[in-house]
Amino acid sequence: MKEIKVPELAESITEGTIAEWLVKKGDQVEKGDPILELETDKVNVEVNADASGVIAELLKDEGEDVEVGDVIAKVDENGEAGSSNEDSSSDKDQEEEKQEEKQPKQEEQEEKPAAKSNDKQDTSSEKGNKGEVIATPAARKRARELGIDLSEISARDPLGRIRPEDVDAAASSSSQKDEKKAPKKEKKESSEKTEFEKPVEREKMSRRRQTIAKRLVEAQQTSAMLTTFNEVDMTNVMKLRSERKESFMKKHDVKLGFMSFFTKAAVGALKEFPLINAEIQGNEVVKKKFYDIGMAVSTEEGLVVPVVRDADRLDFAGIEKGIADVATKARNKELQLEDLQGGSFTITNGGIFGSMLSTPILNSPQVGILGLHNIEKRPKVMPDDTIQARPMMYIALSYDHRIVDGKEAVQFLRRIKEMIEDPYDLLLEG
Incomplete structure (x- = not known):
């Protein structure tokens, strides 16, 4: 064993x-x-x-x-699939036959209890037969995902073992998908009254959600977190992106988004203000000489922060491909542990959900996180005192005030603003 x-x-x-x-x-x-x-x-x-x-x-x-x-x-290691089930089911059949032979014919009142017991035995034996289906673990998982009964699938394997391709074949020819699971979820709501006067639904937090909750509270309790804000005129970035997006897509097979601009700008600003790319270990400040940028991604199970490695060595296409890769892996639950470890600075984009302004929480042990927000046209006074409607974005930097002073934080955010508002210079430097 x-x-x-x-x-x-x-x-x-x-x-x-x-x-x-x-x-x-x-x-x-x-x-x-x-x-x-x-x-x-x-x-x-x-x-x-x-x-x-x-x-x-x-x-x-x-x-x-x-x-x-x-x-x-x-x-x-020496067992055979279904052998234990077959033995138990055969023993049950023999016991049932013996009971039927011994039971004399009596009046209807005496036959009704026997009929009920036989019905129960039939039901249990049917359940035992379903358990005898031989299938690979991957096939069983696939069948559960599609809501398909394995006993209704015919195996193409000569040994009668059901494989994932057999499940997929059955799914394509059947109209019954995952209908059995949905009603169960709807019935979760409890009609029982606890400390509430009206019905509530209780659901256990997943381990990942518990960890997220714990670390967010720890970040606020163990750091002197402060947030500073600025606003960025996105006119030139949007113009450049409009001019280059088709040729960029043809050349690199990836879309040119806003995140690559902000990633490049963040790396440039981190090089000028290295303490924001550091962390505290005991009584020491560890200044990181690498730029592994975490990208906050929202999934059904909670927020995860996969890392784009060596962002300072990547061009715009490399950053866009890196972001697309980790985002896809996160949403498909394909992230590996190494995808989440070792980030030095984080960027989170609440603007994709319509957020106008927020104070992002630090991703400990990092001491800085850049928050991006929605782009909206707002009136702006230009250098010639004219007022124009410009696409503006609020940006935020949350930082650990224990090692990052307010002056550095403000200047860091100001430097990002300057690079985003002059993206041609950013391209040349990048």
């Missing part, structure tokens, strides 16, 4: 929550097959079987917290 343990994940991750088992007791698995999805503080990871055989026992339930080294399952 082989024990499956929670493997080493990363130096900073020692525990997780079982989000979903991808196998059941009695399933045949091959070495390297994913058997469960583990939710950690940062990303979801799949734990693979380190031996081939049959799942003999699942020792932890979904939603249960586990630590690195915990035994979570056992694999019988």
